[in-house]
Amino acid sequence: MVELSQAGEGLLRRGFAGDTFNTAWYARACLPAEWSVDYFTALGDDPMSSEMLTFMKEAGIGTEGVRRIPGKTPGLYLITLKNGERTFSYWRDTAAARKLADDADHLRKCIEAADIVYFSGITLGILTAEANDTLLAELRRAKAAGKRVAFDPNIRPRLWSDKDTMLKTISDGARAATLVLPSFDDETNHFGDASVEETVARYHGLGVEGVVVKNGEHGATLSFGAAATHVPAVTAPQVVDTTSAGDSFNGGFLSRLVRGARPEDAAAYGAAVASVVIGHHGALISPALLPG
Numbered sequence: 001m002v003e004l005s006q007a008g009e010g011l012l013r014r015g016f017a018g019d020t021f022n023t024a025w026y027a028r029a030c031l032p033a034e035w036s037v038d039y040f041t042a043l044g045d046d047p048m049s050s051e052m053l054t055f056m057k058e059a060g061i062g063t064e065g066v067r068r069i070p071g072k073t074p075g076l077y078l079i080t081l082k083n084g085e086r087t088f089s090y091w092r093d094t095a096a097a098r099k100l101a102d103d104a105d106h107l108r109k110c111i112e113a114a115d116i117v118y119f120s121g122i123t124l125g126i127l128t129a130e131a132n133d134t135l136l137a138e139l140r141r142a143k144a145a146g147k148r149v150a151f152d153p154n155i156r157p158r159l160w161s162d163k164d165t166m167l168k169t170i171s172d173g174a175r176a177a178t179l180v181l182p183s184f185d186d187e188t189n190h191f192g193d194a195s196v197e198e199t200v201a202r203y204h205g206l207g208v209e210g211v212v213v214k215n216g217e218h219g220a221t222l223s224f225g226a227a228a229t230h231v232p233a234v235t236a237p238q239v240v241d242t243t244s245a246g247d248s249f250n251g252g253f254l255s256r257l258v259r260g261a262r263p264e265d266a267a268a269y270g271a272a273v274a275s276v277v278i279g280h281h282g283a284l285i286s287p288a289l290l291p292g
Contacts, residue, residue, distance in 0.1 A: 001075040005282045016055050017283035019122050022244045026251025028060050029287035038062030040110045042096040044072035065110040072096035086243050101131040111138050116148040124169050125159030139176035151177035155186040174206045184215040196221045220267045231267040234275035244283035249274040
């Protein structure tokens with residue numbers, strides 16, 4: 001999406017961001033050059049879509065799977081900050097990304113080409129019911145074939161027609177995944193979980209192998225088939241903008257996990273990445289600022 005963030009004196013700064021793209025961007029920034037990270041979405045045929053593709057390529061992110069939809073444009077969102085916490089205003093009803101799963105053959109080809117697939121509840125929230133069925137069927141197929149499928153529920157009620165549909169589709173997304181990275185505040189607010197342990201148990205009950213529950217300043221709880229473990233948060237020197245806290249954690253975590261790190265070590269690195277990111281404006285910060 002096109003991101004508009006505060007630049008001071010009533011001005012706005014334009015950038016490109018979005019939850020799954022943020023995770024892909026941080027994973028790319030944290031991985032060695034020999035690893036490849038591709039982004040799958042749909043864009044329009046307008047100049048802004050072309051600029052977005054150029055931005056992805058310059059960041060080292062592959063764009064071969066991106067579909068161009070004539071007459072469509074990217075979505076747009078505006079960040080409003082108060083004491084470091086953000087609220088969002090969105091314009092994406094006609095965004096090309098809403099058609100990312102309309103070409104089932106292209107979708108399958110892109111998923112088959114990947115070693116690990118990452119998607120989110122926002123991905124599910126912007127699609128039609130039919131497109132969600134197509135996407136989830138391909139993700140279940142990938143999971144059955146032994147691929148890693150990672151999912152951040154990233155629950156955003158305004159994307160959904162009603163709560164029951166939202167919770168059912170989020171749960172279906174988890175069933176298609178091997179790894180789920182929920183935020184506890186989302187889970188307690190929308191699923192009613194009374195504890196992190198309840199969140200972990202619920203996702204394991206949906207057939208998820210690995211669960212990483214992010215809980216802000218309280219750290220992360222990990223469960224990968226053995227006893228749950230806790231990884232503390234890394235205190236940020238200052239909190240400027242929490243826009244991409246969870247996304248950057250996910251990118252840092254996955255960048256270590258795919259290279260064979262223990263989940264606890266991968267989570268510690270993800271926490272370190274997030275602590276740096278929230279000290280700067282906007283979703284994406286310079287890779288030079290990230291921990292090695």
